[in-house]
Amino acid sequence: MPNRSPIAARKPRLVFCTARPARYAAVLNVLRQTFAITVIPNDPSAAKTFETHPDCIVIENQLVGGDGMWLAQQANALRAGGRQSLIMVAPKMTLPIGRLIEERVIDAAITGSPETGEFLNSFWRAYGTVSEDETLSALSKPAGQVMQSGRQLFTQLEDMTATGGIDLEGRKLVASAAASVVDLAGDPSVAPMLHQLRGHHDSTFAHSLRVGILMASFGRAIGVGDDQLRLMAETGLLHDLGKMQVPLSILAKPGSLTEAERQEMSLHPVYGAQLVNEGYRDLPDLISAVRHHHEKLDGTGYPDGQTRGQIHEMSLCTAVVDVFSALTDRRDYKEPMERDQAFAIMDTMAGPHLEPRLYRRFRELVLDTRLADEPQVRAAR
Structure with missing residues (x-):
């Protein structure tokens, strides 16, 4: 075979x-x-x-x-x-x-x-x-179920974003997926699943599910309560929702983006916040993180140029996990980066871009749990 x-x-x-x-x-x-x-x-x-x-x-x-x-x-x-x-x-x-x-x-x-x-x-x-089917069979049962339910979720979210945004029914779907992600946080099968997602092309789905899992693992490591843990998982799942409104020719472009294409890409946090606004009015922290996960402490981020003291902590957590996942993801235009190489880059970002305390704690989590190590798994021939 x-x-x-x-x-x-x-x-x-x-x-x-x-x-x-x-x-x-x-x-x-x-x-x-x-x-x-x-x-x-x-x-x-x-x-x-x-x-x-x-x-x-x-x-x-x-x-x-x-x-x-x-x-x-x-x-x-x-x-x-x-x-x-x-x-x-x-x-x-x-x-x-x-x-x-x-x-x-x-x-x-x-x-x-x-x-x-x-x-x-x-x-x-x-x-x-x-x-x-072969992909899922290489994972543990809980990890395979989360990956399968995540794919179904993002298929449904794609339909919703095409017609306006996430309604209450959509929110229930996200909450259900987030609960599965929280259950998986800390499971030994997380590492091979994250590696599997890194090889998966459907980048918005794969990256968002990966960030959701890492956010839940991060929350569990720093000891947040159950409600906050679920909120972190939901935020991770939804943080890049706005990319569903960015043309695929930009998302999957194998070369450098033009200035016009960069401007379009930089609007995805705005699109995302608009898409979740109606269904999450009672969760402003989530809406803020969707809009502000590309802000930087020195004010050079986007879309609003917020600075230290203005950026909500949920946005700061999401930014740390999002950068790590983006560096270690495989994309159309790049190979995945090794964990240690990613951290070497992120070390230089702590302060002007990433919140140093949160970054150090996340780095410890990954290194202590070997959460993002290359799994030693070989499928049978």
Whole structure:
């Protein structure tokens, strides 16, 4: 059985069949962070490569140089126990492609322009639906349940943010997920789960769930009460909600942002506060943390340029955890940073940016509990 779990030692293998590799150069550059990639023409000779049983096959359905539909049939016939991901790329969805999905010849189709952000988001959703059961099986049962419920939560939140914001029903969903996160805080399975999330592409979901877990663990370590512990978990889950209103082309851009794109990205705390305002009027600390987790003690943060003494402690806690998670996350545009390297950077941020007392306590928590260590877990082949 192929080993595609991101917590495994080797990179999974991806075969990308296209007659126009230059068209996908930016996408392939990003995917190489996760996969060992072989690019081949989409002609009949590609079938020989399928016999090596790569973990994922992407086939461009273009008649230039070959027939992608025929290649998909060949790849499906050579699947190793049905464990490979088989994805088709096409300008638009057609009845024949829909039939291939319906008949389970392919797992998914990515349609439209290969604009980097949108293409990568579609790819990871397609790849994730095939590998999710294997992903969860590598985790402990409590950790797997939290990851699964977190994914469901963020799917529902995405629908809510598209129509306005979080209502009372949405708040109940967040509270339920936060309760599961609190239960998991301190569990030995947290470290491998955080590593798993670091390899997960759906960055708003993965990063927010990771921050929620770290916030709950932080709260438990400093001895806050049960109500405050749940509030910290909910804050972590919701702190980046505003990114759901930032275009994917910006969120997943593999290069530097333009000035206009940076300005758009810097609005996500404002968007987030607007989205949670109605459902959390009685929890101003949470709303404040969503809006102000990018403020800095020296006043150079955003969106309001708050300074020491103006920034609420919940916002200061969220900022510490958010920075650590951002540095050690894998993103489209960067590899994850090792824990000690992240702390070396954060040491320089304590004072002008991060609240020193809270940062030192969080650093002690991570080092004492080995909470974010690289887990020594290997999936069975």
